[in-house]
Each structure stands twice: as C-alpha cells, then as structure tokens.
Amino acid sequence: MSLAVSRRSPWSAGTSQARFAYALVLPVVLLLAGLVAYPFFYAIFVSFTDRVVGNDGQWIGLANFRYLAQSPAFAAAIWNTIVLVVSSDVLKLGIGLALALLVNQRLPGRGLFRSALMLPWAMPAFVAFLTWRVIYQPIGGGLNLVLTGTGLWPDVVDWLGQRSTAMPAVVAASVWRGFPFWFISILAALQTIPVELYEAARVDGASAWQRFWAVTFPSIRPVVIVTALLSSIWTANSFENVWLLTQGGPSDATIVFPVLAYFGMQTQRIGEAAAVSVAMLPVLAILVFAGTAMMQRGEDE
Amino acid sequence: MKRQATLWRIGSYAALLLAVALVLFPIYWMAITSLKLPREIYRTPALWPHVLTLNNYRLLLDEKDFLDNIRNSVVVAGAVTVISLIVSSLAAYSMVRFRTRFRGLIGRLILFAYLTPTSLLFIPLSILMSRLQLGNSLYGLVLVYLTFSLPLSTWLLQGYFRSVPRSLEEQGMIDGLTRLGALLRIVLPLSGPGLAAVAIFTFTGAWNELLLALVLITSESARTAPLGLNYLITSDVLPWGPLMAGAVLSSLPLMILYFIAQRFMVQGMTTGSVKG
Numbered sequence: 406m407s408l409a410v411s412r413r414s415p416w417s418a419g420t421s422q423a424r425f426a427y428a429l430v431l432p433v434v435l436l437l438a439g440l441v442a443y444p445f446f447y448a449i450f451v452s453f454t455d456r457v458v459g460n461d462g463q464w465i466g467l468a469n470f471r472y473l474a475q476s477p478a479f480a481a482a483i484w485n486t487i488v489l490v491v492s493s494d495v496l497k498l499g500i501g502l503a504l505a506l507l508v509n510q511r512l513p514g515r516g517l518f519r520s521a522l523m524l525p526w527a528m529p530a531f532v533a534f535l536t537w538r539v540i541y542q543p544i545g546g547g548l549n550l551v552l553t554g555t556g557l558w559p560d561v562v563d564w565l566g567q568r569s570t571a572m573p574a575v576v577a578a579s580v581w582r583g584f585p586f587w588f589i590s591i592l593a594a595l596q597t598i599p600v601e602l603y604e605a606a607r608v609d610g611a612s613a614w615q616r617f618w619a620v621t622f623p624s625i626r627p628v629v630i631v632t633a634l635l636s637s638i639w640t641a642n643s644f645e646n647v648w649l650l651t652q653g654g655p656s657d658a659t660i661v662f663p664v665l666a667y668f669g670m671q672t673q674r675i676g677e678a679a680a681v682s683v684a685m686l687p688v689l690a691i692l693v694f695a696g697t698a699m700m701q702r703g704e705d706e
Numbered sequence: 707m708k709r710q711a712t713l714w715r716i717g718s719y720a721a722l723l724l725a726v727a728l729v730l731f732p733i734y735w736m737a738i739t740s741l742k743l744p745r746e747i748y749r750t751p752a753l754w755p756h757v758l759t760l761n762n763y764r765l766l767l768d769e770k771d772f773l774d775n776i777r778n779s780v781v782v783a784g785a786v787t788v789i790s791l792i793v794s795s796l797a798a799y800s801m802v803r804f805r806t807r808f809r810g811l812i813g814r815l816i817l818f819a820y821l822t823p824t825s826l827l828f829i830p831l832s833i834l835m836s837r838l839q840l841g842n843s844l845y846g847l848v849l850v851y852l853t854f855s856l857p858l859s860t861w862l863l864q865g866y867f868r869s870v871p872r873s874l875e876e877q878g879m880i881d882g883l884t885r886l887g888a889l890l891r892i893v894l895p896l897s898g899p900g901l902a903a904v905a906i907f908t909f910t911g912a913w914n915e916l917l918l919a920l921v922l923i924t925s926e927s928a929r930t931a932p933l934g935l936n937y938l939i940t941s942d943v944l945p946w947g948p949l950m951a952g953a954v955l956s957s958l959p960l961m962i963l964y965f966i967a968q969r970f971m972v973q974g975m976t977t978g979s980v981k982g
Contacts, residue, residue, distance in 0.1 A: 422804065425885065429800035430812055432793045433856055440853045441819040444830035451830065504725055507718050520968065521726045524733060527964035529914040531932040532953040536736040538939070539946050545747040547735040554753065581732065635821075642823035644917045649936070663825035663917065670829060670921060679829045686826070697817040700861075 452680040458673040469680035479681070481657040482665045486685070488572060489579070489647075489661060490640045494633060496580045501587025502629075506621075508588075509595045519592070526585035534649040537578035541565045541650070565651050568658040575659050579646045587632055594628040595621070634696045638689065740950035747946050762947035763955075772952055774927065775934035778844060779956075782930060783912035785848045790855040790908045791901065798863035799889050803872075820857035824917055827853060832921045842924045850918050855908045862907065866900030867893055903970040906963055913960065931956045 452469055456462035473479040504522060508515050525533060540547045541564035552558040564574040598620065606616045644663040647653060653660035653668070662685050669678025739747060741758045766772045797816075801809060831850050832841075840846030874896070875888040883891060894901065916932040923929055929937070935952045938945060 423806050426800045426804035426806045427808075429796040433797035433860055434812060434815065436793070436852055436856055437815060437819045440831070440834075440850065441822055441827065441857075442815070444827045444834060444853075445822060447830040447833070448826060451833070500725075504722070507722055510718060512715070512718060512722075518722050518726060520965075522729055523964075523968075524729055524961075527961050528733070528957050529910070529932070529960060531914060531916050531935065532736070532957045533732070535935060535939070535949060535953050536732050539739055539950060540732055540735055542946070545739070545751055545946050547731065547753070550751055550753060551731075581729070638821055638823060642825040644825055645914075645932075648916070649939070663823075666825065666829065667917065667920070670832070675829060675833070682826045682829060689823070689826070693818060693821040696821050697814055700817055701813060 448679050449683055451676055452683040454676045456676040462676055469677050473680055473684060478657050478660055478665060482660050482662050485659055486641055486661050489576060490637050493576045493579045493640055494636050497584045497587045500584045502591055504588050505591040505595055508592060522588055523585045525582050530582060530645045531649060533582040534578060534646050538650050541574055566655060568655055571651055571655060571658045575646055575650050578650060590628050590632050591625055594625040598624045631699055634692060638692050736950050736953050739946055740954045742947060744947060762951040766948040766951045772934055775929050775931045778928060779913055779931040782844055782847050783909045786851045786855050786912040787905050787908045790859045791905060794856055794859035794863050797860050798867050802864050802867045816857045816860050820861055828917055828921050835922055841922060842928060844928055846922055847919060851912045851915060855911055859904045859908050862904045866897040870896045899970040902967055906967055910960055
C-alpha cells in the first residue's frame with residue numbers, strides 16, 4: 406500500500422477528524438479507566454493497609470502478605486488453583502480436540518452432534534454448577550444412582566463431602582461446563598485446513614498419525630495456545646464453580662483464591678482480602694500481558 | 707480397507723453418542739428433579755419418576771418470590787446490554803476507521819480490561835460503589851457489570867465493523883451522509899448479525915454474574931436470579947426440587963436465545979474468544 410501524500414484520504418486523521426475519533430472512544434476509555442484501571446491499582450494499595458469495614462486503615466507494608474505466607478488456607482489455595490487449572494485445562498483440551506476431530510469428519514448428523522455438544526456452554530454457569538451440586542449428592546443425586554444401578558461402583562459416595570473426591574468432582578463439573586469452548590474453537594480452526602493438504606500427505610504415503618502431526622497440529626496450534634491462555638486466566642479466577650459446589654470445603658480441600666478473598670470480605674478484613682487477590686497478580690499479569698499481545702497480534706494480521 | 711472404514715465410522719458414532727449422553731445427563735437431571743415430588747428426590751430416588759408435579763415451581767414462585775429475582779436480572783442484564791451496545795459501537799467504529807495516535811494504547815487498554823478478572827476487582831469495586839452511594843442497588847450492579855461487558859463488546863464489534871467495506875461508507879458520504887450518519891445508516895445495519903451476537907453475549911454475561919452481585923447486593927428485594935438461588939442453598943434445609951426449578955427457569959430464556967442465534971454466536975465466539 407502506497408502512502409498518498411498529496412491527496413488527504415478521508416481516513417487519515419486531520420485535527421478535527423482526530424477530535425471526532427477521540428470523542429467516540431472517550432466514553433469507553435473513561436468508564437474503563439474508572440471501573441477497571443482505577444480499582445486495579447486501588448486493590449494493590451488496599452492490600453498494603455489494614456483496612457476493615459468502617460475504617461480505612463493504615464499503611465502496614467507487607468504485613469498482610471507475611472500473614473498470608475503463614476496461613477494454611479492460603480497455601481491450600483495456591484495448590485488447589487494449580488491443580489484445578491492444570492487438570493481441567495488438560496482435560497478440556499483432550500476432550501475438545503477429540504470431539505472436534507470426530508465432528509469434523511464427513512459424518513451424517515454432525516450438525517446435530519455439534520449443537521448438542523455446545524449445550525453446557527449455553528447454560529448459565531451458576532445453573533450448571535448448582536445442577537452438578539445436586540448430581541453429586543449422596544441423597545437425591547443422579548451420579549450415585551447411576552453408578553450403583555449399573556454396578557460400576559457399589560457404594561454411595563458423598564462426592565463433595567470428602568477430601569479425596571471433592572477436587573476431582575469440582576474439576577469434572579468445570580470440564581463439563583468448559584469443554585465446548587475448546588471444542589468449537591478447535592473445530593473452527595480444523596475447518597480452515599484445505600483438504601488438498603491432507604490429500605497431498607496421503608499421496609506421500611503419510612499414515613493418519615503422521616498426517617495429524619504434519620498437517621492438523623500446526624494448523625490448530627495458534628488457536629490452542631490462545632485458548633489455553635484465556636482458559637487458564639478464567640479458570641484460575643473462577644468463583645462460581647467452587648463456591649456453588651463446595652464453598653471451598655471440606656476443610657479447605659477445594660479452596661481457591663477468589664473464594665478465599667470473598668471469605669476475607671465476609672469477615673470484613675478488607676486489606677487482607679485484597680492481599681489474597683493481589684497475591685496472584687504476578688502470575689496473572691504474565692498471562693494477561695501475553696494474552697493481550699497475542700490477541701492484538703491476531704487482530705492486526 | 708473398506709471394513710476398517712466402517713469400523714472407524716461405528717467407533718466415531720459410539721464415541722459421539724457417549725459424549726452427548728454425558729452432556730445431556732445433567733440437563734435431564736436438572737429438569738427431572740425440578741418436576742419430582744420430595745419423596746422421589748430423597749426417600750426413594752429414581753432415574754424415572756413415577757409422578758410429575760409442578761409443586762416445586764409453585765413453591766419457588768409463591769414462597770421465594772423468584773419472579774422478582776428474574777425481573778431484577780432482566781432489568782440489569784437489559785440495561786447493561788443497551789448501554790454496552792451504544793457506547794461500544796461508537797468506540798469500535800473509531801478504533802476501526804481512524805488511525806489516531808493513541809489507537810494502539812486504547813486497544814491495549816480494552817484487551818487488558820477484558821482479561822482482568824472480576825476476582826481481582828470485586829473488592830475495590832465494592833468500596834467504590836459504597837462511596838458512590840450505589841452499594842445496594844441495581845444501578846450500581848449495572849455500572850460494575852460494564853467492567854466486563856464493555857471490553858468484550860468493543861472487542862467483538864471491532865471485528866464485525868472491520869468486515870464492512872470502506873467503499874460503501876465512502877459512497878454514502880459522497881451522497882451526503884455525515885460520518886455518524888454513515889455509521890448509523892450503513893455500518894450498523896450491515897453488522898446486524900454481529901450486533902445480535904454481541905447483544906446476546908453481553909446479556910448472558912450479566913445474567914450469569916454471581917460474585918459482584920453477592921458482594922454488592924444485601925437486600926432481598928434487589929437479588930438477581932443467581933443470587934436468589936445462591937441463598938436457597940446456603941440456608942439450612944436443602945431444597946433440591948425448588949432449586950432445580952429455579953435452574954430451569956433461569957436457563958430457559960438463554961437456551962432458547964442460543965438455539966435461535968446459534969450460527970452468529972458460534973461465529974462470534976470463535977473470532978472473539980468469548981468466555982461462556
């Protein structure tokens with residue numbers, strides 16, 4: 406594209422033009438500055454104070470963080486968040502990819518399968534997790550009924566009530582609700598791969614396995630990376646799944662950062678609660694900056 | 707070779723059917739529990755109930771005033787959607803059509819806001835709202851929901867506006883339209899499916915939100931649907947029947963919307979990376 410110097414194109418920004426352009430974005434910029442940027446920095450400030458409800462508190466430096474470093478609930482939140490993010494994202498990737506590959510074949514009825522598989526995503530998250538809460542119940546829950554009825558597992562289990570099964574139960578429900586996003590993103594990427602590539606690979610004598618690694622995988626890799634990044638941010642900060650299923654219990658077995666911060670709010674120790682959510686900022690910041698860069702690059706391409 | 711292909715096909719269908727069954731079972735359980743009598747929920751639990759009843763729905767609507775919660779949700783989500791669409795259309799148009807000096811910076815601010823999670827913002831936002839005297843009100847809720855709806859809708863609309871050819875606008879401006887006129891008469895109508903998708907995403911996002919509502923809303927009369935159901939399970943008795951009735955009522959409008967607009971939504975979701 407050559408730059409037209411002599412003739413002013415209607416899209417280049419003259420002064421009045423620029424003023425108009427800024428006037429249009431101004432409301433969004435002001436609202437985001439006031440409702441996202443300012444609270445963001447304010448949260449960091451509050452985390453260095455001993456603020457409680459009704460008292461703005463004083464600057465106490467790193468005392469909140471020092472306190473958290475010794476708190477078993479905080480240690481549990483770090484570990485649980487890692488377990489939740491890694492295991493549910495790996496499962497969502499595996500299930501999403503497998504189903505996308507299956508639906509991408511020229512099978513009759515694939516449209517119907519696609520719609521059905523998207524249903525968990527169309528359901529509100531709070532509805533999904535409330536439903537799973539009921540399903541996991543020892544009395545009135547469907548899971549125990551199915552397992553004992555089919556003989557797959559003879560005993561009634563209180564899935565959410567015991568330490569060993571609570572986290573796997575939260576992961577399973579989160580995967581159920583979250584895999585469609587991976588499924589549909591990967592499916593969309595698969596559908597952009599030209600058929601000729603597969604035919605060429607077949608002519609060269611590549612096996613199905615080799616075709617996957619040589620043709621399919623490189624084509625979906627960018628989508629998988631962006632999806633993994635977004636999904637990690639969302640999963641690490643998801644509140645509804647843990648809150649509605651277990652409220653962090655039993656005895657912190659499923660406690661995660663947002664729930665711990667919310668408990669801090671409930672006990673009115675705001676400085677400490679803010680410190681909980683700020684404590685994950687370093688890791689989160691890396692993910693958010695990487696995500697911003699990748700999405701902006703994808704946009705400019 | 708032929709036999710192998712047939713086997714593969716059978717295997718594919720078997721795997722897909724299993725996946726669909728796993729997807730549908732919770733939805734079935736939600737619906738069926740909402741229609742069961744207490745004794746078929748608790749005492750003799752059954753996969754297929756013998757008696758269907760609307761009692762749970764009556765209980766939820768009459769005794770728990772769930773319709774009030776739904777109404778609050780509709781008001782809040784509706785207001786958030788309308789405000790977001792208007793404000794974001796202007797911003798997205800500016801971002802797509804003008805090369806201003808700070809465009810890159812503003813673009814980064816929007817994406818950054820989109821990716822910044824509510825769990826980081828809910829504490830300062832609750833302080834901010836109580837300072838603005840908007841603590842326990844639906845107005846406050848609408849305002850804080852803009853934190854996630856504005857970045858999302860601006861980001862998505864940029865994609866849709868970019869696909870409207872500039873030549874059409876230039877033509878319209880030669881014919882005497884102002885630039886704002888070109889946006890209203892040419893770009894917006896041509897982005898119709900995009901606007902519909904963005905409206906649904908924004909509405910859904912606000913409809914589903916729990917954490918901010920939990921922190922901000924204290925009075926019973928201002929509870930939204932997720933909040934109403936949340937307080938059902940945190941009470942001592944566990945009313946699975948009415949709870950699932952509420953789940954059905956809260957998801958029906960969205961599921962219907964989703965089926966009507968499925969095509970645009972899937973498109974929007976994959977181009978814009980939309981959280982469910």
